[in-house]
Structures are given as C-alpha cells and as structure tokens.
Amino acid sequence: MRQMALIELVDISKSFDGELVLDEFNLKIKENEFITLLGPSGCGKTTTLRILGGFETPDTGRVMFQGEDITDLAPNKRQINTVFQKYALFPNMNIAENIAFGLKISGKSKEYIKDKVKYALKLVNLSGYEKRSVDSLSGGQQQRIAIARAIVNEPRVLLLDEPLGALDLKLRQEMQYELIRLKNELGITFLYVTHDQEEALTMSDKVVVMNQGYIQQMGTPEEIYNEPENAFVADFIGDSNIIDGVMMEDRIVKICGCVFPCIDEGFGKKKPVDVVIRPEDIIIGKPGEGILDGVVTSNVFIGVHYEMCIEAGGFEWLAQNTVSYPVGQKVSIRVTPENIQIMNKPQSEDEEALALDE
Template sequence: MQDIILELDSVSKSFDGKKILNNFSLGINRNEFITLLGPSGCGKSTTLRIIGGFERPDEGRVLFDGRDITGLSPDKRNVNTVFQKYSLFPHMNVEENIAFGLQLKKKSREYIRDKVRYALKLVNMEGYEKRSPTSLSGGQQQRVAIARAIVNEPQVLLLDEPLGALDLKLRQGMQRELIKIKKEVGITFVYVTHDQEEALTMSDRIIVMNKGIIQQIGSSKSIYDEPQNAFVADFIGESNIIDGIMRRDCLVEIQGAKIPCVDVGFGKDELVDVVIRPEDLVLVEEEEGYLKGMVISTIFKGAYYEIKVRVGEYEWMVQSVNPAPVGTMKGLTILPDNIQIMHKPHSADAEVSKEND
C-alpha cells in the first residue's frame, strides 16, 4: 500500500522571519484523499502552495514520483489547484475557462470539446457552457473551478479550502460530490481545510497541523477516537480536557475520583491529560457517579442537549438526549473505553493553541 506519489522531504519555509513550516516531511500515497487540517496560520496553505509550486521552500525538497521538482514552476508540474476564491477568468465563459489548460497543451478541438462536456457533466453543470462566470453563484463557480482543474487530468489535485465561502447546506452537498468525483476520476486529492467536520467526512487520511508541525496523522476515526495530544483533542470535535494522575495501569484519578480506564504503560503517579468526549459522559443519579456536580446550564441543540455540570472548579460538558434541570445535583459516569489518556506535552509546539477560538 506504500505507493508514494508525492513527498515533502524536510521542508522549511519562513515569511518575514516567521517560521511557517518547520522541517516538515510528508508522503502522499497515490489515489488517496488526504486532508491538511489545522487552524489558520498553521502552515497548511503554505504546504499546498509549495506542492503547487507557488512558493519555493527555504530548505528541503519536493519529490514527485521520486523526481525532485522543488525548483519547477507551477506551469510545469502535473498538479492542478482549485483555489479558495475560485479564480475563474472573468473575461471567458465557462467553456473557455475549462478549455484553457487543454488549449495550452495544444489538444485538438474535438478532444477539448468532449473533455469540457465530460468535465461539466462530472460537476453537474451541463448546459452552462456559454455562461459568464460572473453570472454564476458561488457554488456553481466552484464547480467550474473544479472542472477546469480536473479536465487537465492532473495526477494530484490540490484543493485550498474550496468550500470555505459556501453556506453550510451547499458545503455538505459539495462534500458528497467531491467524494463522488474523486472516485470517478481516481486521482490523488490533497485537501486543505480548517473545518474538522469537513475533514472527518471526506478524508482517507488526515494530517492535523499546528504551528508548522504535524500533530497527528491518521484516519478520521483514529484522529477522533485517539487524539495523540491535547491540541488534536481540542481541535477535533468537542472535548473535556482535564488534568489527571495515573495511579497505576488502567486506573486514573480525576478530581479526586479513581476511575477505571484501559490505558497502560504510564509511570506510576504520572501527571497526564485526560480527554473525554461530551457524548461519552453519562448523567446518572448523584450517588451512582464517579463525579458529582451541579447542572449549571442546559441548552437544546436539536439532536441532543448540551449540559454543563460543575464539579469543583471544572465545568464538564455533557451531551445527552435527555434534559437535566438546572440546579439539580447529578453524577457522571464513563465507560473505561471512552477515556483517552495522553502524556503531558513536552514542548510548547504541542500545546493547545487557542488561535482558532
């Protein structure tokens, strides 16, 4: 399964003396949907621009099929980009926009016509050939931008927050379509987003980035269920992150309560970060819980209630299908499986960043 098409080898990049990427290495497999996920300023867009050839790394190499393309300009790379702002050519109609790349490759008129038609069908925009991009909605423009890129049959398609400007409903629709398009054309997608839900929905593999450093690489499920550090846990989904002490294997002490878990291999009495997802906490009668606290707010969120329970100084967030009256005392329990124990970060780089709040 190790069939690497694109490789970043120890890439570093600074802007105005500020290090955006720091010794960044990454291998991208052929035909995978890989997502670079992180808060703004984490270096994900810079990574994409280095792959596309718009930025030259200060150090390190970019390898394409094992060949060094670090110094190659964008027009000479077999990579195409879908830009965040669509960036369609306003003086050309939809058909001319899509045909642009093929014309430069001196393809025959018939070939171009067939290709344009195929690409428009792929993005569900048949019949829009003669329309001006300025007369299209944001979603339609983005479809045209995708068609314009994939019509060139790149081996790797780069997508720089392509759905960022669309509203929620449209975005969800486009996510499904992108997966469909990806399956149909069978090329590698490198996708950049700060939207964790988007990343979880579409990706084969997610690279969580912060401050120019990879925080975690893994499938959607492993990133969500087993975050490797507090940053990932905080950035992906809602989390309760609290200090704990590992009393022995499979037993963690949180707020004075000893709670069974499944984690082993920590030092005795080691200080750890404990991550518990709000949907994994169960509200029970006061005396049945590991922890006891008072309900301080209950908010209806549609599919569930978001309930805050104060235990000592900490407010636990709980998601529950049943409401709990504010002011009542409740107990909290949790299954051992659902407790995620992490080592405390050793460096500032791995610390939780609040930039995105």
C-alpha cells in the same frame, strides 16, 4: 501491490518575513489518497499546498514527485492542478472557455476539447452551462466550474485550498459528497486544505492535523477523533473535556479526586497526565449512581442533542445528551473505561506552547 509515495515532502522549511511557517516538515502522500491538511489559520497548511503547486519555493527541503525532485519546477510544468479558495475563474471567458483553458494550452484538438468540456460539466452536474458567463453563476456553481477546470487536465494530484469555505452550510455538505464521488470516479489523488474539522473527518482517508508548522497528528479520521495524541488535537477536533489527571497505576486514573477505571497502560505510577473525554461519552445519571456528583449549570439545545455544563469535582464538564436535564438539577456522571483517553503531558515548554496555542 507495493504503494510507493506519489508525493514526498522532505524536510521542508519556509519562513515569511522572518516568521517560520513550516519547520522541517515531512509528508508522504500515496497514490489515490484523499488526504486533508487540517489546522487553524497560520498553521502552514496553505503554504504546504502552495509549495506543492509550485507557487512558493521552500527555503530548505525538497519536493519529490514519483521519486523525481520537482522543487524548482515552475507551476505550469507540474502534473498538479489547484482549485483555489476564491475559485479564481477567468472573468473574461465564458464557462466553456474557462474549462478549456488548460486543454487549449496543451494543444488538444477542438473535438477533444469539446467532448472534455461536456464531460467535465456533466461530472459537476452543470451540463448546458457552456455559454454562461462567470458572473451569472452562484458561488457553489463557480466552485464546481473551478473543479471542472482543474480535472479536465487529468492531473495526477488535485490540490484544493479550502474550496468550500465561502459556501453556506447546506451547499457545503452537498459539495462534500460530490467531492468524494468525484475522487472515486476519477481516481485522482486529492490534497485538501481546511480549518473545518467536520469537513476533514467527513471526506478524508487520512487527516494531517497541523499547528504552527508542525504535524500534530496524522491518521484516519477515526484515529484522530477517538485517539488524539495531544491536547491540541483533542481540542481542535470536536468538543472535548481536557482535564488534569494522575495515572495511579495501569488502568486506573484519578480525576478531580475520584478514581476512574480506564484501559490505558504503561504510563507509570502517579504520573500526571492529560485526560480527554468527549462530551457525548459522559453518562449522566441520578446523584450517587455515577463516579462524581454535580449540578447542571447550563443547558442549550443544539439540534440533535442538548449540550450541558455540569459542575462536578471542581471542573466544569461539557456533556451532550439527547435527554435534557434542567439547570440546577443534581446529577451524577460517569464514563466507560474505553472512552477515557489518556495523553502524556507536554514534555518541554516549547511543546506546551504548541499544544496550548489556539
């Protein structure tokens, strides 16, 4: 089956008060995809969403929906619904009226609306809440109503603007699974905006990492996590050690004066590179057993494992291990070749600024 892009953003630029938020931004979204825009605040992700929803007009560029230009179409004319960050339920209406809002506007019959409201409430596990007032619901319940209110209209695309940001951790995790379930049941395209990398990795089919109005990397959660394309992505997604290294030749990288075997090729000889090593990939052993010897300088228990800092070769390595090594203990570290991720150094100063930001 040929998958045509449902939504296409073409060369979108937008600035507020002279500050460029999006710069020649391009993005294609396929039908039935769960796509997440991930980045720090101010990276342009919410602006992208608002341009799609119709609440902002881009300075330049076009928004295409199924091949049609909808750049200047008003929000109420788009087959797109939004779930807002702060729920934005109508405080003057009860739950059923809130959910029925869009259906009433489009002139559906009373019977249809009643059935739909019931169905939507069941979908978000809040059956029987029709007559409740907005105030009487908890944050998590309000957010689920906001989702129900959006999906009853059977939009082609659902935009979600950090919808779980205000919820506590437990509820957030529950809602993540709920959203995945909803997406699979409804077959709607989800465009999700968040600054929470865990949320992005858990739910998405595709993650778009953004910074300062540019796409830093786009790919599946695994690709983003395992093969970050630059230091910004590596730093933003999960914890990581980003170390200066020199690519001696294919499959050999020199870090902190020691030679590490790796699996990357084609960087040339004696080329300075950025090396990314995830803390969980650092193997700790007895002194002399690894590639570098060092000493544990801190040790914090953070749940599943211990997070330790190991001073070795003039660099403070962040390491995670289920075995605890006390502070002051002499250890060695090594990394298996496939867990060493080599990245080109940023070419220009501009790129460097992008990478170092945040």
